[in-house]
Amino acid sequence: MIKRVITGNEAVAYAMKQIDPEVVAAYPITPQTQIIEKYAEYYAKGEVSGELIDVESEHSAMSAVVGAAGAGVRAMTATSSQGLALMLEIVYIAAAMRLPILMPVVNRALSGPINIHCDHSDTMMAANSGWLQFYSENNQDVYDNCFIALKVAERVNLPVMVCQDGFITSHSIEDISLYKDNVIKKFIGEYKPKYNLLKKEITMGPFDMFDYYFEHKRKQAQAMFDSVKVIESTFKEFSLISGRRYDFFEEYKLKDAEKVIVMIGSTYGSARDVVDSLRNNGELVGILGIRVFRPFNFKLLKKKLEKIRNIAVMERYDPLSGFGGILFNEIRSSLSRNDIVEYIYGLGGRDVDDSQILKVFKEMNNGKELIRYVGVRE
């Protein structure tokens, strides 16, 4: 392993270089831009062997990647926010076509109002698009997730998003351990596509009427159910090269906790500090962070949280639904409980300091409101 001090975006670009996909098609968008800049630098220096296609939009980026993946090669793109919104039509199609595309997404708030900073409204918009979704707490996470996610995607023939928090990790420098190229090469192995447009004349993406659409959707849904076992075993394999044993959910001092916050992304790091300080005062608090959001491993979640007395979900996007967000609803329904509260926080890159997390721990078991806000000026 090689120790480096790099940004989250550079970690992703480095992972892409090590994966060395045959095709990368991308359009720059803040805060993803550095990934493509760095990858273009590798490309210009001849350090990667694949093609880099500069396309005219994200809709084209995803379309080019779908074409390449259909032709049986590893294909990648990366995006953020409005870029994901623009390509969303093809995002659904990539999943329905069962193409194992790896797409790093740097989370940024959706317009409007237009904003370039972090929240999860972009990938939550695509949470039910049929893509696997891995989220990352820090730079090491996003780097490691790329390899695990790619391997899982190619095993289950589903595309995957590897998400990290825009600017908070994407532009922050952290020390991380990089693996040697040959270790990664061995871990991801050679890609053997199940279908290949260039090897045999086949038809991909045909039209379905009422007689087959439902059956094809049912089959696609099964791939998502089946991916849970594959992810478990891939985590195990990855621990052999990394020494890090990941799981669907990351927990911190959960075992004896009475109050737990569930959250996604970089806030998990700050929250651990808050847990430590509260525990010093004898309060039994803990954290559950979501690494794999799709598929949603509801059985494991239930096992981890069913004994917890008070649970709050911190959701970094506003579902604008008149109710809670997707994470809130998944947690509630996995546990069949209606006493879990939702805190919407950190929208548009609003800084999340310890006092906000502290407030959630203090207030989660008081009051009747189910849907609450923290960090907004009242």
Add this chain to the structure above:
Amino acid sequence: MQNLKKWKELEDAGNILDKGNNEENDVSGWRSFRPIHIREKCIDCMICWSVCPDNAVISGDGKFIKFDYTKCKGCLICLNECPVNAIRSEKEK
């Protein structure tokens, strides 16, 4: 709606692995207009045969024999391309 496959029997993504599988489909219900061949005008140039996207023109000995109305979806490209107006159309009832 006979002999429809169950979901577990299907290829991923609805991929179609063999060519020429339109043989299995009856598309006559798609047709709004039906092409009708006029033998007296036909010069057997077979342009209709070459432009038909669904192989619905049956030929033999280099001559036009008939339309296969189970494969014809009524696009009327044959009518448009016929150099001697030997194909007319009739609205399906």
